Amino acid sequence: MHEISLLVNGKSYPVSVAPDELLVDVLRQRLGLTGTKKGCGSGDCGACTVIMAGRPVNACLVLAIAAAEKPITTVEGLAEATRLDPLQQSFIDHGAVQCGYCTPGLLMMAKALLEEVPHPTENQVRTAIAGNLCRCTGYSKIVRAILAAAEQVGGEG
Amino acid sequence: MRGYEAVGRSIPRGEGTVKVTGAAVYSSDLFRAGMLYGRILFSDRPRARLVKIDASRALSLPGVAAVITGADAPEVRFGVYLRDRLIFAKDEVRCIGEPVAAIAASSQALVDRALELIAVEYEDLPPLLTLEDALSPHAPLLHPGLATYSAIYPYIRHGNVCMETWISQGDVEGAFAAADRIFEGHYTTAAVHQAPIEPHACLADFDATGKLTVWTSTQQLSICHSELAAALGVPLTEVRVIPVWLGGGFGGKLKSQLEPICALLARAARRPVKLELTREEEFTATHGRAPYRFHLRSAARNDGTLLAKEVDILVDAGPYSDHTIGTALHACTISQGPYHIPNCRAHARVVYTNNPDWGCMRGYGAHEMAFATEAHMDVIAAGLGIDPADLRLQNLCREGDVIVSTQQLRSVHIRETMEAALAASGYRGKKGQMGPHRGIGIANLIHGTGFLPSSASVRVNEDGTVTVLTAVTDIGTGTYTAFRQIVAEVLGLDVDRVRVASPDSESSPYDTGSIGSRTIYDGGNAVRLAAESVRDQLTSVVAQALGCPAGEIELAGGRVGSATRPAMSLGFEEANSIALFTGRGPLIGSGSWLAAGAFPQAVGEGYGAGPLGTFLFGTHVAEVEVDPETGQTQVLRYTACHDAGTVINPIGIEGQIEGGVAQGIGSALFEESQVIAGRILNANFADYRLPTALDVPEITVACVQEPDPTGPFGAKGIGETPIMAVAPAIANAILDATGVAACTIPITPERLYLALRGAEAGRQAAPPREPLPSPGSTCQNRG
Numbered sequence: 001m002h003e004i005s006l007l008v009n010g011k012s013y014p015v016s017v018a019p020d021e022l023l024v025d026v027l028r029q030r031l032g033l034t035g036t037k038k039g040c041g042s043g044d045c046g047a048c049t050v051i052m053a054g055r056p057v058n059a060c061l062v063l064a065i066a067a068a069e070k071p072i073t074t075v076e077g078l079a080e081a082t083r084l085d086p087l088q089q090s091f092i093d094h095g096a097v098q099c100g101y102c103t104p105g106l107l108m109m110a111k112a113l114l115e116e117v118p119h120p121t122e123n124q125v126r127t128a129i130a131g132n133l134c135r136c137t138g139y140s141k142i143v144r145a146i147l148a149a150a151e152q153v154g155g156e157g
Numbered sequence: 158m159r160g161y162e163a164v165g166r167s168i169p170r171g172e173g174t175v176k177v178t179g180a181a182v183y184s185s186d187l188f189r190a191g192m193l194y195g196r197i198l199f200s201d202r203p204r205a206r207l208v209k210i211d212a213s214r215a216l217s218l219p220g221v222a223a224v225i226t227g228a229d230a231p232e233v234r235f236g237v238y239l240r241d242r243l244i245f246a247k248d249e250v251r252c253i254g255e256p257v258a259a260i261a262a263s264s265q266a267l268v269d270r271a272l273e274l275i276a277v278e279y280e281d282l283p284p285l286l287t288l289e290d291a292l293s294p295h296a297p298l299l300h301p302g303l304a305t306y307s308a309i310y311p312y313i314r315h316g317n318v319c320m321e322t323w324i325s326q327g328d329v330e331g332a333f334a335a336a337d338r339i340f341e342g343h344y345t346t347a348a349v350h351q352a353p354i355e356p357h358a359c360l361a362d363f364d365a366t367g368k369l370t371v372w373t374s375t376q377q378l379s380i381c382h383s384e385l386a387a388a389l390g391v392p393l394t395e396v397r398v399i400p401v402w403l404g405g406g407f408g409g410k411l412k413s414q415l416e417p418i419c420a421l422l423a424r425a426a427r428r429p430v431k432l433e434l435t436r437e438e439e440f441t442a443t444h445g446r447a448p449y450r451f452h453l454r455s456a457a458r459n460d461g462t463l464l465a466k467e468v469d470i471l472v473d474a475g476p477y478s479d480h481t482i483g484t485a486l487h488a489c490t491i492s493q494g495p496y497h498i499p500n501c502r503a504h505a506r507v508v509y510t511n512n513p514d515w516g517c518m519r520g521y522g523a524h525e526m527a528f529a530t531e532a533h534m535d536v537i538a539a540g541l542g543i544d545p546a547d548l549r550l551q552n553l554c555r556e557g558d559v560i561v562s563t564q565q566l567r568s569v570h571i572r573e574t575m576e577a578a579l580a581a582s583g584y585r586g587k588k589g590q591m592g593p594h595r596g597i598g599i600a601n602l603i604h605g606t607g608f609l610p611s612s613a614s615v616r617v618n619e620d621g622t623v624t625v626l627t628a629v630t631d632i633g634t635g636t637y638t639a640f641r642q643i644v645a646e647v648l649g650l651d652v653d654r655v656r657v658a659s660p661d662s663e664s665s666p667y668d669t670g671s672i673g674s675r676t677i678y679d680g681g682n683a684v685r686l687a688a689e690s691v692r693d694q695l696t697s698v699v700a701q702a703l704g705c706p707a708g709e710i711e712l713a714g715g716r717v718g719s720a721t722r723p724a725m726s727l728g729f730e731e732a733n734s735i736a737l738f739t740g741r742g743p744l745i746g747s748g749s750w751l752a753a754g755a756f757p758q759a760v761g762e763g764y765g766a767g768p769l770g771t772f773l774f775g776t777h778v779a780e781v782e783v784d785p786e787t788g789q790t791q792v793l794r795y796t797a798c799h800d801a802g803t804v805i806n807p808i809g810i811e812g813q814i815e816g817g818v819a820q821g822i823g824s825a826l827f828e829e830s831q832v833i834a835g836r837i838l839n840a841n842f843a844d845y846r847l848p849t850a851l852d853v854p855e856i857t858v859a860c861v862q863e864p865d866p867t868g869p870f871g872a873k874g875i876g877e878t879p880i881m882a883v884a885p886a887i888a889n890a891i892l893d894a895t896g897v898a899a900c901t902i903p904i905t906p907e908r909l910y911l912a913l914r915g916a917e918a919g920r921q922a923a924p925p926r927e928p929l930p931s932p933g934s935t936c937q938n939r940g
């Protein structure tokens with residue numbers, strides 16, 4: 001077992017992990033952060049997307065020990081207290097959420113996109129989320145929600 | 158029609174906040190003190206005698222708490238239409254993915270390791286892997302006890318056929334003899350998986366008194382509850398099922414699934430057990446859409462009048478019937494499509510094989526049937542030299558038509574959806590003008606809903622807020638938001654004052670569940686009736702309190718009182734308080750709903766499909782571009798027009814339609830569970846490709862709002878219908894673009910490429926490996 005420290009949503013969590021333990025499992029099972037979902041375990045569905053050191057990653061493809069000391073944001077870290085992130089509010093307002101299982105991963109992918117490209121085109125949005133599978137919505141409302149949030153954040157800044 | 162306050166407004170879903178913050182709890186998110194992790198050992202043989210299961214090595218690992226097999230499970234047979242399944246295989250395994258044993262251990266890593274230590278001795282038997290093999294008179298019987306199984310209807314069964322039915326009306330032979338032209342086609346639809354992003358999971362725990370609680374994601378709380386009690390042989394009061402948020406259903410989370418095994422494991426281990434499928438298990442051991450084969454014959458006059466239609470349906474059920482019998486019956490019911498055809502016949506057989514254990518998916522036979530019917534319509538149109546839209550318009554079904562199943566069509570608005578789709582898509586200006594390798598295609602759909610019981614309660618709380626109790630689970634479709642709107646409309650309240658209680662088998666009144674496009678129509682009617690009961694009780698209380706005739710009282714704008722004398726009214730909360738403190742409260746209303754309609758008893762032989770409360774219609778138009786070098790099809794634009802009755806929540810119905818179209822694009826172009834030798838080859842998201850944001854174009858959505866007299870505020874529902882016309886609309890657009898009439902879905906690049914090459918060489922594409930109609934080959938036309 002390895003004693004490491006995970007920096008998640010601005011908090012430091014000392015954990016003891018096996019060398020083959022995955023970040024997604026440690027987040028969900030040890031830290032109780034079950035907002036990050038597991039849909040495939042092979043990096044194909046994007047449900048476990050978190051932002052690590054500024055980049056979106058599939059937490060099911062990251063060993064927990066490789067995530068040590070790197071700043072990680074999960075869906076639980078998006079809102080500030082009860083104030084939702086503009087992306088979260090936009091997802092609700094635009095009907096971009098149905099069953100909600102892919103939603104945390106999509107929100108994190110969108111967050112990472114907007115941090116890098118504050119004013120993406122529709123095609124940039126679609127390309128960015130092409131690795132996040134959603135079986136319910138057909139994506140149109142998700143794309144609109146992300147574009148609207150970008151506009152709002154851009155307008156604020 | 159008076160305007161509505163709550164109904165018809167776009168209202169974001171109530172549970173949006175918990176879902177965007179990660180706070181919503183799904184079954185895989187559950188953890189419990191002392192919890193064990195379970196796994197199921199699934200058969201890896203398509204057919205074999207089960208000689209011996211030796212779990213001693215697994216049990217010797219410290220931390221392994223229990224192993225159970227068929228010997229530990231009650232011999233209760235399950236099945237929706239025909240009870241042909243045990244919880245675990247006994248004596249014989251009949252497919253890859255059938256549960257053989259289950260194990261519980263103290264950690265996920267340990268249970269994964271221990272699972273591999275269970276030694277199963279099989280004696281392989283020759284499997285039946287094709288319909289031809291299974292139907293052969295020399296085929297071994299997969300279920301020698303078939304005739305003795307109990308069923309909900311005395312289905313005709315013989316050999317490996319677990320259901321055969323014929324229905325007909327009119328003089329089919331006479332019409333074919335008198336026809337100018339006869340058209341014939343063979344069509345095939347693939348096995349497709351629901352592929353919810355959330356794999357199945359549940360958690361089971363017994364308390365000290367032996368009472369079981371199961372947390373799970375289910376589309377059918379009441380059915381799951383009763384199957385669990387039956388599996389344990391205990392009364393319903395000894396089992397409690399608590400549905401948590403469900404991460405995608407689409408027909409994949411019906412009845413009970415993992416729950417009985419999870420409960421038996423927890424009972425054996427005397428600890429809480431959580432069971433979660435891997436993605437590979439999700440693909441191989443749950444019940445995807447069954448593959449269908451169709452043979453269609455149509456008789457027409459040269460002027461385009463359709464005279465007769467004959468449909469023959471073969472379904473590969475896999476080794477257990479699951480929902481396949483129901484899907485085949487529904488396919489027969491709507492086999493003539495939304496068309497006025499006086500002479501029709503449908504024949505269906507559902508066949509046991511040793512292929513994977515198929516079930517049903519969104520569309521329930523109607524999606525499969527719609528592909529065959531609507532692709533066939535374009536072949537007829539081409540043969541007669543009539544525009545496909547005109548051929549359809551000329552033959553549309555009419556209000557009051559009696560279809561081949563003896564159902565009388567009600568609430569028929571197919572002409573409206575066709576006209577809306579033609580206008581919204583610009584079909585007339587585009588047909589024939591799309592340029593090289595581009596095409597436009599149209600397809601219609603018909604579906605029925607309104608079946609089996611629903612019930613609900615509406616309770617007014619002390620502060621005047623309102624709680625709805627229902628066993629309907631909101632599987633992501635926005636049902637609860639729509640229910641809140643219905644109740645708010647009846648009681649004249651803001652939608653925010655109404656909440657739907659978390660479902661729980663101990664308090665939620667019985668409901669058949671979130672299936673078959675029925676929740677708005679059936680569940681919504683039950684909720685409406687319950688709210689109306691509260692309204693009537695409150696009206697009587699206020700009439701008495703104010704000395705106002707009850708007939709004058711209305712509930713609107715949060716007030717209860719005279720519609721004509723503003724002084725004679727009370728706030729809703731105050732009126733409720735009067736009821737509560739004068740011994741007439743708490744106000745609780747109940748509603749029960751069962752769609753009217755005679756059970757069609759005397760329709761042909763072995764039919765036994767239930768009544769339908771209403772019919773749903775729609776028209777889709779697809780525009781595609783085909784790359785002739787690769788066979789790749791890109792959907793450029795898409796138009797979906799639906800007749801769903803009154804729309805309760807526009808943003809919700811748009812989401813249903815857009816999502817259904819996306820799933821339809823997958824089914825049309827690439828989704829298929831590929832099976833060889835009984836084994837699914839592509840049991841992961843890399844090889845089984847789902848539509849991504851790059852595959853789905855912007856979709857133009859329109860609803861023709863024609864209120865249904867029997868629906869809640871005129872609503873009929875949406876649910877499955879958006880997926881149904883997609884594959885044929887795309888196939889017909891490909892026909893327009895390339896001249897190739899696809900008769901197999903998915904129309905993969907490989908299939909289309911081969912068909913294009915075949916067409917170029919002036920011959921048909923190479924014959925298929927399997928004895929199924931050639932993928933992408935042109936349909937046989939005779940006329």
